[in-house]
Amino acid sequence: MWFPRLASDRILRTQPTDAPFALTLRQDNTDRLYCLNARAGEQGLHRGMAYADARAFCPALQSRPADPSADLRFQHALARWASRYCPWVGLEGTDGLVLNVSGSAHLFGGEAAMLTDMRRRLNRMGLSVRTGLAGTRGAAWALARFDGGTAEPDRILERIGGLPVAALRLEKQAVTALQRLGIRHVADLASLPRASVTRRFGPDVILRLDQALGEQPEEISPLPIRPNFGVRMTLPEPVGLKADVMAGAARLLDQLCTRLRQQEMGAWILCLTLHRVDRNSRKIEVRLARPLRDPARLLPLFERGVDQMDAGFGIDGLRLEATQVETLPAQQIGRASVARNERLDDLVTRIGNRIGLENIQRFLPAESHIPERSYLIAPAAYSEADGSWGTLRPRPVRLFPPEPIDGTASRPPREFRWRRMLLTTGHTRGPERIAPEWWLDDSNWRSGLRDYWQVDTRQGRRLWLFHTPQNPGWFVQGEFA
Amino acid sequence: METAFASCFPLRAARSHEVFGPGATAFAMFSAASAAGEVLWISEKWRSEQIFPPGFRRFTDPERILLVRTAGQADSLMVAEESLRSGAAPLVIAELSRPLSLTTGRRLQLAAKAGESTLLSIIPEGMGSNAAETRWYCAPLFAPGDSTLQRWQLIKNKSGTSGMWDIGWDAEARRVIVVSKAGQRPDSQDAAD
Numbered sequence: 100m101w102f103p104r105l106a107s108d109r110i111l112r113t114q115p116t117d118a119p120f121a122l123t124l125r126q127d128n129t130d131r132l133y134c135l136n137a138r139a140g141e142q143g144l145h146r147g148m149a150y151a152d153a154r155a156f157c158p159a160l161q162s163r164p165a166d167p168s169a170d171l172r173f174q175h176a177l178a179r180w181a182s183r184y185c186p187w188v189g190l191e192g193t194d195g196l197v198l199n200v201s202g203s204a205h206l207f208g209g210e211a212a213m214l215t216d217m218r219r220r221l222n223r224m225g226l227s228v229r230t231g232l233a234g235t236r237g238a239a240w241a242l243a244r245f246d247g248g249t250a251e252p253d254r255i256l257e258r259i260g261g262l263p264v265a266a267l268r269l270e271k272q273a274v275t276a277l278q279r280l281g282i283r284h285v286a287d288l289a290s291l292p293r294a295s296v297t298r299r300f301g302p303d304v305i306l307r308l309d310q311a312l313g314e315q316p317e318e319i320s321p322l323p324i325r326p327n328f329g330v331r332m333t334l335p336e337p338v339g340l341k342a343d344v345m346a347g348a349a350r351l352l353d354q355l356c357t358r359l360r361q362q363e364m365g366a367w368i369l370c371l372t373l374h375r376v377d378r379n380s381r382k383i384e385v386r387l388a389r390p391l392r393d394p395a396r397l398l399p400l401f402e403r404g405v406d407q408m409d410a411g412f413g414i415d416g417l418r419l420e421a422t423q424v425e426t427l428p429a430q431q432i433g434r435a436s437v438a439r440n441e442r443l444d445d446l447v448t449r450i451g452n453r454i455g456l457e458n459i460q461r462f463l464p465a466e467s468h469i470p471e472r473s474y475l476i477a478p479a480a481y482s483e484a485d486g487s488w489g490t491l492r493p494r495p496v497r498l499f500p501p502e503p504i505d506g507t508a509s510r511p512p513r514e515f516r517w518r519r520m521l522l523t524t525g526h527t528r529g530p531e532r533i534a535p536e537w538w539l540d541d542s543n544w545r546s547g548l549r550d551y552w553q554v555d556t557r558q559g560r561r562l563w564l565f566h567t568p569q570n571p572g573w574f575v576q577g578e579f580a
Numbered sequence: 581m582e583t584a585f586a587s588c589f590p591l592r593a594a595r596s597h598e599v600f601g602p603g604a605t606a607f608a609m610f611s612a613a614s615a616a617g618e619v620l621w622i623s624e625k626w627r628s629e630q631i632f633p634p635g636f637r638r639f640t641d642p643e644r645i646l647l648v649r650t651a652g653q654a655d656s657l658m659v660a661e662e663s664l665r666s667g668a669a670p671l672v673i674a675e676l677s678r679p680l681s682l683t684t685g686r687r688l689q690l691a692a693k694a695g696e697s698t699l700l701s702i703i704p705e706g707m708g709s710n711a712a713e714t715r716w717y718c719a720p721l722f723a724p725g726d727s728t729l730q731r732w733q734l735i736k737n738k739s740g741t742s743g744m745w746d747i748g749w750d751a752e753a754r755r756v757i758v759v760s761k762a763g764q765r766p767d768s769q770d771a772a773d
Contacts, residue, residue: 442666442667442668443618443646443668443669445666445668446662446663446666446668446669447646449662449666450648450659450662450663453655453658453659453662454648454650454651454655454659458625458648458649458650459646459647459648459649460646460647460648460649461643461645461646461647462633462642462643462645462647464633464642470632470634473633473634474632474633474634474642476647479646484643485643486641486643488633488634488637488641488642493635493638493727494632494634494635495632495635496605496606496609496631496632496635496636496639497605497629497630497631497632497635498629498630498631498632498635499628499629499630500628525722525724526722526724553727555722555724555727556722557722558722559602559603559719559720559721559722559731560602560720561720561727577632577635578602578605579635579720579727580603580605580606580609580635580636580638580639580720580728580730580749
């Protein structure tokens with residue numbers, strides 16, 4: 100299938116116009132025509148023409164900027180649509196589709212009827228299309244672009260022999276070179292000795308010819324089928340009770356979880372959309388601490404959202420989608436510790452949905468001598484516990500930003516005032532020197548080296564003090580148990 | 581009749597307890613060490629003073645502790661109640677900054693009972709609720725040779741009398757040891773001020 104005007108047809112489907120219409124794309128600092136409709140073509144415009152020239156030729160030209168990525172999405176959508184004819188659908192360039200209909204044509208009443216059906220449906224969608232059907236991909240391409248029609252498997256050369264050499268999907272230079280030598284048609288090329296053609300033009304020309312004639316195989320790579328984890332339910336009568344909505348959600352969850360189990364996937368984020376009678380919709384999003392596919396554990400998570408929702412005049416449609424999924428292979432069940440962890444995960448999910456999953460954190464060890472950087476804090480939902488805490492020197496239980504105290508000497512002060520308390524030093528251990536990490540610029544460590552002391556005060560509190568010899572001063576940074 | 585230390589520590593399960601004073605963090609850490617399973621530590625986001633894993637790993641494994649940072653006391657209480665009710669973590673430690681009303685305290689106590697997990701609130705002095713099972717005042721004690729000595733006073737106990745103990749930490753066995761009953765030591769008068 101070839102869509103000669105895919106990009107402009109896509110726009111014109113929603114905004115039909117009789118006037119000449121073109122899409123422009125900025126290339127090399129000039130706006131050039133990217134795609135145009137039939138009226139614009141009749142006016143003598145062509146692709147790749149500068150937009151300014153086109154305006155001069157045809158003052159009534161309407162134009163829009165082109166969006167190649169949207170065109171690609173549209174092409175993918177068409178490929179999905181085309182899978183109604185056969186499962187083997189691939190993309191062909193930027194404006195075509197290739198279908199392997201062998202074995203499925205009879206379902207539509209034969210090849211000719213199938214092609215007519217395709218054309219009729221696509222024309223009704225507002226797309227101009229040209230089709231070609233042949234035993235090989237190359238021949239079908241040639242027919243779709245240059246002739247339109249069907250070629251029987253054993254008469255391919257007869258059918259495409261009269262077409263120009265450009266129908267063989269050759270490079271532009273090769274086509275020009277062939278035409279210069281007077282080889283204008285496919286049949287001329289096929290009658291030449293193969294060795295000299297390869298010597299003159301490289302292996303590509305013969306390869307393309309062979310592919311078109313079916314002497315070399317050529318595969319169609321179909322688009323991957325992306326499993327869709329969304330289920331919906333339409334209700335004949337609107338409902339407003341919480342229990343009814345939850346019952347609907349339970350049914351959807353069952354379907355979704357079955358689908359997830361078949362694909363061995365688990366959901367990270369679930370989104371329940373409730374469509375109201377007044378055409379408004381409400382969304383309830385549930386983020387999970389672990390990928391899950393157990394309906395019994397998932398259902399209670401929607402309760403709070405459904406509770407807070409305003410049903411308006413009633414809800415007549417539900418849609419449940421797993422917007423983010425991850426592989427979740429089947430696991431052995433039955434160990435007590437597994438059940439325990441699941442309860443904790445459920446708890447983290449429930450709390451996380453109210454205060455944010457990133458606010459539930461766990462500690463992970465980090466490689467650094469700097470106290471503030473000797474551990475990491477990671478969201479519990481997205482990290483695994485890691486137990487390799489190296490043996491370190493005694494460290495305080497609580498750490499806080501350094502609080503200055505009086506004193507400049509290199510030994511801990513005998514008496515000092517901290518947090519409006521007068522403390523007397525009883526017993527000291529130290530110093531332990533920690534140098535800043537010069538490869539990281541940390542504003543807290545601008546004062547240079549630190550000599551850390553453990554100070555037991557006579558009042559009881561055991562503090563972690565440090566002295567900065569390069570910039571004399573004393574600070575309290577932590578408290579021991 | 582005197583209450584035996586073993587009858588009130590480790591903390592009675594499925595109850596709500598309160599602790600305050602300069603040694604409250606140490607008390608919480610010692611309780612975490614004696615609890616089984618994961619421990620939820622709920623504290624408010626604005627606090628710059630944080631528990632420091634390389635330090636408390638002497639008492640308990642940092643991977644057992646899940647830190648929940650909340651926006652304020654209301655969130656902390658909500659999280660505490662929810663996690664107590666689910667019973668997934670046997671010990672929940674909540675750092676609170678504002679007074680607890682009797683209703684709130686009772687609610688937490690009921691949640692603890694429902695989920696069979698223990699709540700330990702670290703409260704500012706004098707801001708506890710009467711619904712708590714026990715309330716402790718903890719302060720570190722100066723002793724030249726020992727760097728973990730604490731004085732724990734049980735000042736409220738719903739099912740027993742109060743008491744006062746001097747406590748040390750046995751690093752090898754990872755458990756709390758009673759050094760001596762306070763009041764029997766010769767220097768108890770000036771240390772208890």
